[in-house]
Structure formats: structure tokens, C-alpha cells
Amino acid sequence: MRSAPVVASPVVDFHGHLAAPAADALVAGTPGFAAELAAEQHAHSPESLAANRAQLGRLGPQLTDVAVRLAAMDAMGVDVQVVGPMPMHHYWADRALAARLSRATNEAVADHCAQAPDRLVGLGTVPLQHPHLAVxxxxxxxxxxGLRGISVSTTVDGRELADSRHDPVWACAQELGVLVFIHPWGCSLGERLATQYLGNTVGQPVETTVALSHLIFTGVLDRFPGLKLVVAHGGGYLPTYIGRSDHAWHARQDARGCRETPSSYLRRMWFDSLVYTPQGLRYLVDQVGGDRVVLGTDHPFDMGVDDPVKRLDAAGFAPAERDAIAGGNAARLLGIPYCGTERKG
Known part of the structure; x- marks a missing residue:
């Protein structure tokens, strides 16, 4: 029997999720959480709400048990996974509750990753609604x-990420050299997309597109050129239609809030590969560069994929570019060493 091949570079999944029951317990029964659930009900059909509840019940071990996670990673051909909290940041919380939520969540991520430090890398959360506390x-x-950065949603209780009140947080992240992973939760279009799960399939890419457009057009990335932004779901719709943004920048003075053409800022961010088709992945790489794409699965949710390497290989990249997307880019971004050990399986 042949031994397992030695992997020349790590396969890094940049998009894994963790449940934090201790943090969930802090919001249970609060008026703010009740309002959050009510908004979710308005934004989803009864069928989608039922499917979501069933999925969360089914996925419990995959969201909390390290052994289950590692087995899933082995099955996917993933060496290292970036684990962040489920993107329910509860930005409505007051300062005292927000501090407790942040610490409970970050402790949960750190404890989970500490059980397999050679294979799991953690991202935390911060209360962006209270910027100085967030810092x-x-x-x-x-x-x-020991976390490598934070996960944030696309809005902060109705406030844009690009709002200048968040500048101290971006300045801190830039100074520390840590990552900001942008992952949407919900959709501001509400009942309009409630049917047929459109709030996720259409709404979440829209939310990401709007958030990134604000960050670009308002000059946030000019003020913080060293900010390391990693964007889930391939950046939403922005990379595929960035030409319209460039056209507006050239054609209209009122669209000139950033110093350079909007498309140039795409090459200052990183994007995960979760765009589902080989054609979509090739186009994403064409727009942002092969050095700006990292592998992403959205593990363990049903809108994610369990064959990320197969999907990457189907796109037909040259070996060096393929290896960069599979893990080289992420390894450099995260500063994680790789010893060339054999993967299980």
C-alpha cells in the first residue's frame, strides 16, 4: 500500500464556523435578542425558518466538537481551518453585555483551537457598536x-462598516497586523427576499457588495491602506460587476470619494473561493489576482461545500497559482508555518 503523499503546501480553509453556547446563554431571554429573532422571522419564510432550525440541531457537534471538525477536515482534504464564530455579533447589545459577549465568544474560539493548534486558527469578535470597547x-x-483577527458583519445595527466611528477599530487592526473577515448575517431587504430563501442566496451577496462599496467609495481603504480585509463568499457581486463602479468613478464627480479607480481596491483585499463554479472562480481570480484568493468552505453549513479542493482543481489553474489559492496565500496572510507533514486519510 502506498503511503499518503506529502503535501507541498498546506490546504487552508479560511471559512469555518464555531458555535459558542456560553455566549448564546448571555443573550437568551433579552429584549434585544427577541427583537433580533423577530426581524429574522420577517426576513424568512416559515419553510426557511424551519429548515434553519433543523440544520442547527443537526449540526451541533460539527459546530462545537473538535474531533468531529478534524474528521470533516480530513474528509475534505483540508490541513488547516480558520475558525470564527457564527456571524451573530448582536450589535444591539449595550456596553456591559457587549463586553461579556465578546469575551465569552473569543474564549470559546481560543479554547476550541487550542485543542488542535497545528490545524486550527481562530478569529474572534468585537462589539463594533462601541468602537472604543471594540479596540x-x-x-x-x-x-x-492568541486570535489572528476578527470576524465582522456587513452592517452594525444599521450602521455601515465604513462609518467613521469605526476608524479606531480599523486603525487598531492595521497597527496589530491582524485580519478582518467580513461575513454577512441577514439582509437589509427584509420581507422582499423572504420567499424561497432569497435572503441568503441573493441577499447576503448584496449585503457584502454594498458594504465593500461603501468601504471603497468613502475612502476608508485610503485612510487604512494596511488593513487586511478578507471577504466571504467571493466578495458578493462586486468583483463580477466592478466595471460599473469604475465607470461611475470616471464619469461622475460625486462618485470620487476614493483616490483610485474602485477596481484597484479589490487587489488590496482577499476573497474566499466560495463562488461554486469553476467559471466563477476563474473570473474572480481574473479580477482580483491569484494572490488574493483563499480557499473557503463555509463549514459546516448547507450553503457551503465539502469538496473545496476538487472544485479548485476543476478551475484548471496553473500549479503555482492553484497551490497559492489552496493554501499558500492563506499561510502567508496568517503567518502560519507548514512542516510538510502528511495529511490523514
């Missing part, structure tokens, strides 16, 4: 918990 919690997440 303190970001510093704590890095210094005390």
Missing part, C-alpha cells in the same frame, strides 16, 4: 487569546 477587545483577543 480594547481586539487587543485582548490578540494578546490574551
Amino acid at each position: 480594547a477587545e481586539l487587543s485582548r483577543a490578540v494578546a490574551e487569546y
